[in-house]
Amino acid sequence: MIELPGWPISDARETALLQEVLASPQWGGFNPLVAKFEEAFAAYQGAAFGVSAVNGTVTLEMMLAGAGIGPGDEVIVPAISFVSTASAVTRVGAVPVFVDIEPYSFNMCPEAVWAAIGPATKAVMAVHFGGSMAEVDSLMAICEKRGLLFLEDAAHTQGSEWKGKRAGSFGLASSFSFQNGKVMTAGEGGIVLTSDEALAARMRSFANQGRRPGYSSFHHFEAGNNYRLSALHAAVLTAQLERLDGQIALRTANWAVFQEEYGTASGITWQQIPKAVNRNSWYLVLGRMANGGRDGFCSRVQAAGIPCTPFYPHPLYGNPMYASGDSPCRVMPCPNTEAYIGDAFWIGFRALMGDDATTRAVARAVVAAI
Template sequence: MPTSNPVRARPWPSWPRHDAAEAEALRRVVESGEWNGVDAPAVLAFERAYAEFLGAEHVVTCTNGTVSLEIAMAALGIGSGDEVIVPPYTFLATASAVLKVNALPVFADIDPDTYCIDPDAVEAAIGPNTTAVIAVHFAGHPADLDRLRDICSRHGLALIEDSAHAHGASWKGQAVGTFGEFGSWSFQGSKNLTGGEGGALSTGDARLAATARELRNCGRRPGFGWYDHFSLGGNWRLTAFQAAVLSAGLARLPEQIARREACAELLDRELAELPGIVPLARDPRTTAHAHHLYAFRYRAEEFGGPPLPEFCQALQEHGIPATPGYPRPLPRQPLFAERNFDVAATGWRPEHVPTRYAELDLPVCERACAETVWLPHNLLLAEPEEMWDVVTAVALVRKAKRTA
């Protein structure tokens, strides 16, 4: 039965945020008549601004963060017969993009403290056909870039940073998305920097950047004709309208990062005092956490509370928009669990697949799926003292269950 006295009755900050800057930027694009094209002024301006924000040599925009992963792998020459190591606690696109370039995703378990891919599991998963590692900066916390770069360097592998959650995150003072061969970005509507949709790649390699630009523009190259196509790319161009909105959002992103950090710090400190509530750890080498999600573990037996879905429902009734995290490891999705990829799907023969995805042993990910709660990043745009509403609601749910 819904509570009659919720902790939080007023709304949390809305998302996406916008003001007159977006309206003015869109007006300029409309009046310019240059609404599309890789050379549209608004597109070029955003690419320059985002590259400067990241400290990257090159930024190449595209339609979304799924396509950006596909372009990155295609630019690296990854395809049939190759294996790419990915984490199991992530959105579908991290692994499905590997299939889209005709390669095989290999799942490596996650670190129990940060939920980013575990470097030890990565090293154990490397085989003779491994060509790349995709590291997801989960919830905005950087993966262990020191160890992952070392592993990739020693084994001759490409490192692709899936930075869809991590706009503004940094590792030892350097922006994520600038450590690997490519950083991959999403600007989908829920992301911390959004154009409604959109994506990008960041890289320090001029050759890879040129290849990525060619692929996202139907295989065309600068200096050649409109009907000259050199590679199997696609029409994966960002519009000038999206670029204009992104530029406006980028201007306010640093302040939003600072606000999220302050709110998350209070939640980390206070929620950790409650039995059965365990905030995710923060590696001391993380100099900025983007906090696309605020995630914490809910251990019902220690908390003395209901199962995870009921716990989240109880928080929602108190005005806290809590949801369970990913409900199952990615390889348990029917796409992976119900088929054995063979020559028709990836160019592989069945005997090359060491095990069926449904049979993979991923104990850390399994536990994460069973006990993790997510809070959306827009909640962290409130004033830091408003985080007490979250803490109070969690404490009240515990009290109500223990006195029921």
């Protein structure tokens, strides 16, 4: 069994910041540490404003609702993602339109997006799957041409870059998750980024019981909610952000080591990462294995102590809520997606967090499991 580093990782920095919060009279979202973290993370990703919340699912809802998306609207999303990408669209009363992903990038296919646009289409929401990024140039060009909003579900891409510009700074707004398995975590948490000040204000008001700056805390301008991130979470995330660059550098270096050790072994087609992606968070190592060997391969990799998952059991539209017709959706032809369901897998980023010898052992175990 290969001993990989554990996750999440914390050290004295988290402890010190948590102690700072615990010694203060405000452990909740009104502690200045929360606003400070929002500013720091927004600046890190290249956006003007950050509105944090309790998780990366409600931040998707805040983003969609804040952008004015609701009943009567359609939002084009990739057919492959975690359920929140689609369920958030459903929860704001709009209809998700599922489109195919490209053959090897694991990301939304721009031609498929173009073909899916209908009279009710209001937005395209890309997911940057696994840490690499969707074809933002093409997707934004389509949105511009057809007058659609471009939104990013950037839950996987803290620190990723497309031509030197960070994920989450391309569309009108973007949503990130800080759930326990993400590359930056406080156990739970999320944030929406935008450079649109009015949108940021709407989302903040909604996440803070419909309050507005300049009024008493008992003036509520809409039926909002309490989605505020606590200061305890912000303390942990502050420390996690400080460590992120080093961890991305480690994973990037280890991916090169992995490839070197993997050598010319055949059987797996690894995720095709566009040249424009000059920095990858390496949230997931993604691959496809032809000839029906995927499940046995994943079991053998797991047996070696490496976290390996045989992909989602169905496309998003295969979830009972959509397949039953209970939640309306529109499904475009998705031949690539259907093929991925049978042959794709992911390896968790812990596999790229060890030292050189560990990374080589991981690569050898992967080769042996093919």
